[in-house]
Amino acid sequence: MQGSSNDLHAAAAATEPLGRIADLLAHLRIRTRIGALMLLAALVAALLAAMGIRGLAASKESLRVVYEDRMEPVRSLSQISHLMLANQLQMQLALARANPQGGIVRLEHISAWQAAEQIEQNVAAIDELWHGYLAASRSTAEQALAQQFGERWGRYLREAVAPALAALRGLDYLGTQRLAANAHKLYEQAYPDIQTLVSLQFDQAQAAYRAGVQRYERTGWLALVSLLAAMAVLGRLGQLLIRSIAQPLQQVIALCQRIAAGRLDNPIAVRGRDEISEVFRALRTMQKQLGDSARAIHQLAYFDPLTELPNRSQLRQCMQRALEGGGSPCHGALLLVDLDNFKAINDTLGHEVGDQHLQHVARHLREAVGGQALVARLGGDEFVVLADALHADEIQAHEQARALAQQVLTAVARPVHLAGRMLLTSASLGVCLFRPGMGSAKDLLKRADTAMYQAKAAGRNAYRFYDPVLQAQLEARTALEAALRGAIAAQQLALHYQVQVDAQRQPIGVEALLRWHHPHHGPVSPAQFIPIAEDSELILELGDWVLDAACTQLRAWSDTPHMSALTVSVNVSARQFAHPHFVEQVQAALARSGARADLLILELTETMVLQDVADTVRKMQALRCLGVRFALDDFGTGYSSLSQLQRLPLYQLKIDRSFIQDMGVQANDTVIVQTIVGMARNLGLDVVAEGVETEAQRQALVQLQCPGFQGYLFGAPQTAQALHAVLGGPGVAPRRTLSVAYPLSDSKQEKTA
Template sequence: MRLSANETTMPRLHLIGTLGLVLIVTLAMAGFFSWQNIQEQRASLGRVEAAVSQEQKARLTAEMQSATDYLEFVRQRTASVLRRSAVEQVDMAMQMAQAIHARESGKRPAQEVQRLIVEALRPMRFFDGRGYFFIDDMQGRFVLLPTGPEFEGRNGIDNQDDTGHYIMRGLIEAARKPQGEGFSSYRWYRPDAPKQMAEKLAYVRRFEPYDWLIGTGDYLYEWENRQQQEALGRLRSLRFGASGHIGLLSSDGRSLLSPSNAALEGLLPRQMPSHARKALETLQATAQAGGGFVEYDWPRTDATAAAASEPVMGRKTALVSTYAPWGWVLVTSMFNDELRPMMDAERQAHEQGSTERRVRLALVLLAALALGVAGSFAFSHWSRHLFLRYHRELQNAQANLRIAAIAFESQEGIFVTDEHHTILRVNSAFTEITGFSATEAIGATPAMLRSGKHGPEFYAAMYESIRTSGAWSGEVWNRHKSGAIFLEWLTITAVQTEDGKVTHYVSTLTDITQRKAAEDEIRHLAFYDPLTRLPNRRLLLDRLHQALLTSRRTRRQGALMFIDLDNFKLINDTMGHDKGDMLLQQVAQRLVATVRQGDTVARLGGDEFVVVLENLSPQSHEAAKQAEVVAEKALLSLAQPCLLAGIEVKNSCSIGVVLFTDDNANADDLMKHADLAMYQAKEAGRNTLRFFDPEMHAAVVKRVALEKDLRKGLREGQLVLYYQAQVDALDRVLGAEALVRWHHPQLGMISPGDFIPLAEDSGLILPLGQWVLNAACEQLARWAQVPAHAALTLAVNVSGRQMHQPDFVAQVLETLERTGANPRRLKLELTESLLLDNQEDAITKMTALKAYGVGFSLDDFGTGYSSLAYLRRLPLSQLKIDGSFVHDLVNEPRATAIVRTIVTLADSLGLQVIAEGVETPEQRDCLARNGCHTCQGYLFGRPGPVEALNIYDTAPAATPA
């Protein structure tokens, strides 16, 4: 029997001959064994997953209970921490009061001694500035009330809080209790909400010499806030397992603690990235529903995730619970795959158990495969000669059809017309681009696509090109079926017979609307700011250059205005960058509305804008008035409130203006001059304008030159040390303070007030401070070689930058060792502001140096924020009374009281006292009467070279170091 070979019978015979033998046997057996293995594996994995989930939840529950217990412990100890701190402060106040009473009661009337005690305690502040000492007598009269001095002397025995509690009576009752037990609780107005009361705890002690009670107190909520911060720090460090940690949310959903991503802390869900927002909203909803377990997606932070360019998400399980006393939502969470090894172990055990079954299955499949291959080989050999003959006949035709089909169904739209321009065929890309289906297009003409943007002459030129050259290509605006206009690239080719007769036209079209828009956008981004759509720096400089050329040609003046917003960073930090962007957009709109049509408004970046005004008056004073009018309009416009997402914000700006007509002016110089003028406006109080003054530029040039000369002076040894004597009560020189001076080769002696701030700003204070320390230690070493001078001390001022250098201690010790100076004769002078920047770092370094004998003096004492708590911790040896108090000693009783208080405080702390700025014998005598016997000032000599010190006859005898 002879079978005919065609495209239908050949595939059918091939399927029946090959797959019929292989697939029936192979698939049946493979399916059975595969199904059996899958069922067993699913059952095993299901059991393991249930156990893993139960263990995970138990772990989360245990960690949640531990965290809750810790928060309860921290909250309950709030009152005890406040009690200890209050007792410590009141005990110190009692020591001062007792010291003043013991020293002055036999010398002064009781009323005067009472006033000394009151004035000594009045300026004391602690508890971050909230705490103060109050004094009442045991009959209920106010003796000292720093927050309300107008009530001092009045009786407050009947004062009540909002619960009806008698405040003063409670304090008097507490004062009668033994030391350490005199506590009283009452409610008083909060500093941050004057109409709202909050619970306050006070501690008082009875001062029996005057039948007083001395006490202090603070609000419990402030200390509870401290405990909350401590709890946050502790919970932040807690970890369990490989990925487990504890997170915290506030009642409104704000992230308080996020150990895996600290950048989210302080943000609301709507301010977070999408993945974090979804997770936080899920946790918040769970908390509002009463808490419990919940699953959500979260970015992984392991090594694999760190190497990925995009966040790698993982599934987490969390336990959510609310800690009611503080309104916190606690979340204990861990990634679900942390216990994955148990799953892997179970899977491995299952694989080992099914190895034998897989071997049997493989043998069966191999046998079936071998049988199928043998049958296929025999069948293929029989059918091959039938298929080859048919294949040879179709090969050429199929190849041509494939090429034509692929070419026709390309990404470009194609339509074919006859010689009369009637559409015969379209491809799918044509339908996608134009919106017309094949049914709608076939039989019509391309005229259905015309947009009306091209006139008859356009199409006439098109057909003339096709007639003469056989083709045309170009951009054409056509109309989509929906009516939308789009830009396309159209190519038309004529199909001709051998004798040149046109039979068809083949047209290809491509939608280039988006490409053209992208090209326009790229050109726009190159010259315009994407946020405000204003010209950017590149376009601004180009227009400024053109404005300069025009100004030189027409001799008319122009102006450049440099505008900087005031306090823009504050708005960005407090309201968010999205609100800052909205403000910048409104500022841009207002500036454009302020200037003329031909002027340029540009944004340099950040909150800096520039306006170029052209074609102003040829007369400088008239041009200045015209520019001033525009600048004033800008100030007035930008000072109006802005509405940012429903929030009204008031802002202002500072404007610097420079005029230009000079042929030598260039864009860079104008920008610098306008910038300098703007900073002058800032310094003048902001929300104003300033014109450029050449003296500004000269001052900047002078400062730059001075900085350069200072660097050179450090290298070439132009700096020298001057010394000002420090004397005792008998005018004997005990030592000196080292003061740096600069002998400039051309300018002569330059005041430290001119070059020290420059050194601070430029960073030269570090090499300068090291030079001063080295020179001072060398002088100490020279004095040590003369027995009459060996006991002299030398004080050296230390800057904040020096103190905060990590190797500051090592530098000082290395200098002492290299010069051979006695560390016990070196005294480093520090300021209160320096110490307050980083107390713990300063205390650590001071303690390390004091162990080697180096002394420390607190300079300008009394002019800053003086806290007994930190004074007691600082390893000081001396307090230096500021010269402002010394200047007013003779005529100002309050200055005398302050000096006496400082001396009393120093005595209580075991510190020495020295006064600076002593210029008259009356000042020296007044200091001595109030307990200060060591002085420094013009009365004993102005700063000068070491040879000017009168030390050879007055220095005390050397004592062992």
């Protein structure tokens, strides 16, 4: 054992000088090393033959080729790759700084133009590097690869960079986003060509070096006869020189391969000051820049730049993992947080203060939930809290989610001092419990969104749990609205007419009532689809259609003697009447149909006409000049005063059915009807009592001298053809169907237009 130890010490002592020599060579330039070796060879081997001298010169040339002709293209190609990757980062930075404007996302002007200028500079630098690379001599295989990369570079400029510059300067967010993805795709296609060219350069460098070594060895053998001792020294020095160049080159190749594989965390040590050490420094700089770029891209892809919270992309990944669960029995909870009245902060204090407020809210949410849940920002003033480790028991999980929701409300309600004032805000929360495998991430967000809107409807600053019954009702309402949008084009709508009679049961007019017959669901109650239409802009389209259809039917009846004097009453919605072109729309309907304006009665409600009395009077007078008459529908249920009614050019009052139904039962209702009839008589207005369903009701109204009647006692709403058959010919009294009493339950759905 002792002898073996001595041998090891002796070997170490023998190699120590060689190590010191290698370290000394690493601090010398490669040309300096070769120059020193040639000087020593000249002093020691002055008698070398011309062939030997040529061999040494060839060795020098081979080493020069290794560095000058091969390593310079490697640096150029590496810089090209880096600049192409930098273009991707510029586009992503411009996209990250985009701002929503009026519902449209547009790029921020300064950042977009700066990105465009930087990309143009990068493209110019790449062109210069690439033309410098093409100027050098290349092998056939390298020429083919260079031509292929040149074609892909041209395609990269045409299909990605050039249109991306235009999109950036045009502040086109969607175009820049699409072109950035295309640029990345084209870069990924061109990247293997660059790496292959770099590998070819290294292969050719090694081949050139081996050729130089072979020439050197031949020269050594020729000089061996005359200078054995000198060759021994030169051989040893040459071996050290080979090691000082070949080993670093192998390390450079290995480093480039690791960088190409995406491993950017390998430390790169630089020990010398020679050219190969400069290559190591360049690789270290490039690796750091690539690592910074990769981290920046990851930050932009998965984190919100304003609050530094996880963004929608990372949230979806976390939700997907929570839904997969891995066999866990635990419940999860998704809390959708929407700030109440946040728009007021932006409008009054500016978007900069609004952004600062969002940052404070994000910090408060993180502090409130701690490590028990993930806090993410969806965008705008919407945040999401995801807890995926609640109790396996549903009741206990529900209580945990309730406590978490209360913590979130408390965190949002914390005061924030900004712009010299204390801001207080609240939030509406939608909470959705789930188990692994229960739907998709999209489903959870949709359910939480539904619950959040329930919290807002409840007065805000509250939380609500998802209710599948309400969700089903919402989906049914949404489906009904979608079907209603195509009902006119599909000719599913029709007008039915309910007759109005005088005290002698003679028809004096009809009321047009809208009906919808769906091809799959059958008749749809007006009580279902009219509120949906009124909550959207559909009521305007439906109102125009009803007006056109009623005027067209009025014109058709004008050619039938026993129906030519009938008036047609059309209900007008508040949205329709408030439209600035309502008068023109009525004029156009009359003109298209050719109907008599004095037979058209537009029914308005008290609430509608009193919203803007001046505008109401102006529109009514304009149409009254044409001959159109107006009725006040459901009279007695509103809060209009006599002075206000006197300002309106009314023709008729319609007594609401609620008063008619309780006549003879509620004494007050009889008094109200009597008062309305008397008041209308004194004002010179016509009166029609709605909802007359029994003979007793009719007799009571006759005793009160009510001039007009409408209800199921005289006929149900029916088509124009059926009404024509019921009324008969001129001078013929109404048939018995006019006096048939219909069930009271059916009449409740009849009055909707």
